[in-house]
Amino acid sequence: MKILVHHRASDGTYGSSLITVVLLAEGERVSKNAIAVIMADLGTEGIVRSPTAWAIATTLSSPPSLRAVLSA
Template sequence: MRRMARLLKVSTSGYYSHVERCAATIVTPRQQRRADLTVKILDVHAESDGTYGSPRIITELRERGETVSAKTVAAIMAEIGIEGISPRTFKVRTTVTDPAAAFPPDLVRRNFDQGRLDAVWLTDITYLTCGQGETYLCAIRDGHSRRVLAHVLADHIGADMVCQAIDQAVATRDRSITGTVLHSDRGGEFTAG
């Protein structure tokens, strides 16, 4: 290269600058393909009202006959600054503390397995999403055996479902449970009179 530049009486840096300028104006097939994909991705994203993310866009492009990889679509979407919208899941707050309630001392102190059955029972209420509507589950579990002793399903949260679960757990053990500690969070249904 140096010899040719010397014979033509031009600088080597001038030659390389000329090559870079020519390369900048010529679109390579790869650049053209990426530009076409960008337009198609924007089109699919707009048709979905801006909700489709890369997995759905890939599926749609493939249904339209495009051969495209998941990484390429994700990279192009990140490059142009678009993303899908994930529906936010509705989260029910199941622990509502009663400010007027008196809380007993913590007898368990995070040591749930006391080395014997019926020393500590653990309970909580959770929300379940079902096709039929809203459902709440109250379960009681033995801290040592980790066996679920009782569970109650209801369409509402309340102290009555906790009482039912306790009655079921006592009936399951079929023996005296004197001295058993029922450990729960500080939800109002557990501290109700």
């Protein structure tokens, strides 16, 4: 089954959205919902990437005072 082939080729990271894109690029007539149902029946799922996982957090151990910033 092509869904499992692409899921395994992605090391289990592709979910229904990306597998749908890949299958459509190959000329298959599929929908995201149909792929999601089939993947759920097969017990496969992709990795959910949280937007906060990619956020850059910068902290200063001693932030400058407002007066120091304005006078610079």
